[in-house]
Amino acid sequence: MNENPADLAPELCVLIAAVLGLVNGLFLPRTQQWRVAVICAAGLVAGLAAAGVAATRADLMAFDAFMIDPITHVTRIAVLGSTLLAVVLAARPVHGHPRESEHYVLILLSALGTIALGATSDLLVLVAAYLLASIPAYALAGFGKDAPGTEAALKYYLMGALLGVLMLGGVTLLFGVGRGTGYPVLRAGFADAPSAAVAVGVVALLAGLLFKAGAVPGHFWVPDVTQGAPPAIAAYVTTVPKIGAFAALYRFGAETLPDGWPVVVAVVAAATMTLGNLAAFGQDNVRRLLAYSTVSQAGYLLVPVAMAGRTDLAEPAVLYYVAAYAVTNLGAFAVVLATGRDDLAGYTGLLRGSPLVGLSLVVCLLGFIGTPPTAVFVGKVLMFGAALDGDYAWLAVVAAVNTVASVFYYLRWIVPLFGRQPSCDTIHPSRSAAAVAVAAAVVSVALGIGSGIALAAS
Template identity: 45%
Template sequence: MNMDYGALLPEIVLMGGAIAALLGGSFLPRRRQAFVTWSAIVVACVSAVTAALRIGPPTVFSDSYALDDATTTIRILVPVATAIVMLIGRQSSRGSARESETASLLLLAALGTVVLTGANDLLIVATGFLLATVPLYALIGLSRSSTAAEATMKTYLLGAIFGVVMLFGIAVLVGVAGGSTYPELQRALPHVPAAAAALGFIGLLAGLLFKAGAVPGHFWVPDAAEGAGIGIAAFITTVPKLGALIALARLVVVMPDTVDAPLLVGVLAAASMILGTLAAFWQRNAPRLLGWSTVGQVGFMLMPVAVIGVEPSARPALLTYLVVYAVTNLALFAAIAALPDRTMVRSWRGAAREHPVITGVVLVGLLSLVGTPPTAVFVGKLAVFTAAWEGGMSWLVVIAAAVSVASLFYALRWVSTAFQRPAAPRSRTSAVQLQAVTAVTLGALIIVAFSVPALVQW
């Protein structure tokens, strides 16, 4: 057994930071709670740095935890995204009675996402799933509004149902395979009844699709995006899916040929991108629109997962898409946070004249989600389209291309509204500086990422 505890330093940093934030917030007066938030941001950045510097074996603890390129990428991306989320939500959390609890819960959810990414054992998958999911229930409900209460209840009920189904799937696979690590599953599953392997896979798939926000576990995402605060909405539509999709990709690889996992994942990818895009067409609330958009985006991310067992370019394509999507989605939520009085799409009338830079970020971000050059997600879509086509799923690429064109409708509807004159004169408001700087920085990264050849690794 490789008991290399130093290999888990990024996870240890996140756990220690979460505990310190919770304890520190318990003793600090409310006017000094900001210290906890800024400390949590530093902790997240330190975790990302330790992950970038860490060089170790491919697996540790008897092959139960993987430390490959996928884990390293998410180990860096998730803490950085969490730090950005804290910056995005700084305005709403400032002076809040739950500021330190928010920071602690965000770090715990980030830790669960990282653990889910590196899990090479079904029991660690269950642990990571719970650690990444349970904090979300509290985070969504922190805004104390009626929509937040409804979203919290819906997320909790769906999380409980899909979590139980996932645990059932794990029990089936462990029972028939006689082990829980992925190498053990890969050796044993080809020799077990196909029905048992399929049943276990479907159960696990359901839980991970709930975490990723894909069909059929997507119902909570738009409600949570609308009901939660802007920072929390940015987190739940970005971070949890990063770990869930890598965990699902690992699972598809170990499934035997007796289970047609690629076809099932491909069908669910098509369903997610179609439903998410169509549902976003007529949304009036901007965060809710992005919530439905993220359901559609998960469909694109599932494309390389479906062919990851047969196409070598699928893995780097998936990692590329995860990175560029995270940057794009966080940029859009940062733009909304910079203009907190414009949460409705119609309220963006006149924004192009009053706030041309922030409107430019929204324009670049939405065009990036659609996949138009020269934006970051265009690079990701080109990579996943190529991987899916080379992997034999040309039908899925055709559907994805049609959905990408259709998504122009909701993107242009929002952008065109920003360039219209307001129906009635409204008082000019200043953009929140911290969030505006964050939005502009991320918006610039969307363009820069397009020109970095290193992102395209297929």
């Protein structure tokens, strides 16, 4: 494979935009800080264009540790597109903030680390990407500086630091027994290594990646950050880092791990989706409901990850599902940001007061369930197919039961939208957030309808 720095054009666009945004923010007056948002958005659009061009080329390797293949292409496009929507969502809430420019720069740097997380095939780069994706997110979670935001950011940081240390310990152990850090070298080295040492190293490494994915047992930060952080940041941290985490988990499993990997991840997947659904049942706060929804979705996404190397359906399942989840989750959070309501009762009559926003929320919530023709429906079909084709029928049954159970708490949010009480008559939705919600709903349906073309092209 050829090595060419130009193959990193999408990442360079994001990095240049972040640097330019930071430099401009030093000199712009507070009333003009919005220009940094324009710079960052332009960098993301340029990165999306470069990622689209790169997706049409043959697979490459950049600097022996950065793979440019279908996993990287989907990670790039999903991360850059989701980050662009997150920047749009954040523009109005942070306008005029003393640290407005830093807000956008932190988002871009975290997104850059997330892309590297999903593209790397080397443990050392994986650790560096984990830190780059995490540290800016810790600062963003506490950006509001109010009591809930500060507490949420502290929990987020402490859990990330703890599991990050475990991850570093796992990397050290795997380096010792595998005699290298590159995935191909590790796969060969694990064949002669003590199985107990490999197992301990893998579990420790998974601790960090499962934290980024918001899966059990690293999920405890999700509800607190989702409720305590600013809504736009809650949308970002529950969406974008997961993209890189699941891409990294799949790549590590497919390219490195020996037998025994599917059992561990399958058990974690079943526990994650079940716990997320059970915890979501009694939530009246929509942000906490969405938080536990993201946990349950992480469980579904772990199913094709567990099937890495066992079936050809695993890769398209995890890639399509993660893209579908990203657009659906951002759409739901955009509605929360547009309405400014956190309680379920506050959404009564939303379809009458704001039909487009209400309809967008219905599409996104039905999408989470897996209702056709939304994108998540296609992702779930592929997920069930991967589990069955990989001889894990029990996991497919667990996922099916959880999917049916999730209908209850999503309907608790959908039913009030059709109510007659004029609770939402006084709501004047933010235009930018409403536009993001509508766009996300349209993209979700388009991805579902056009899934045949997209999967055939891949």
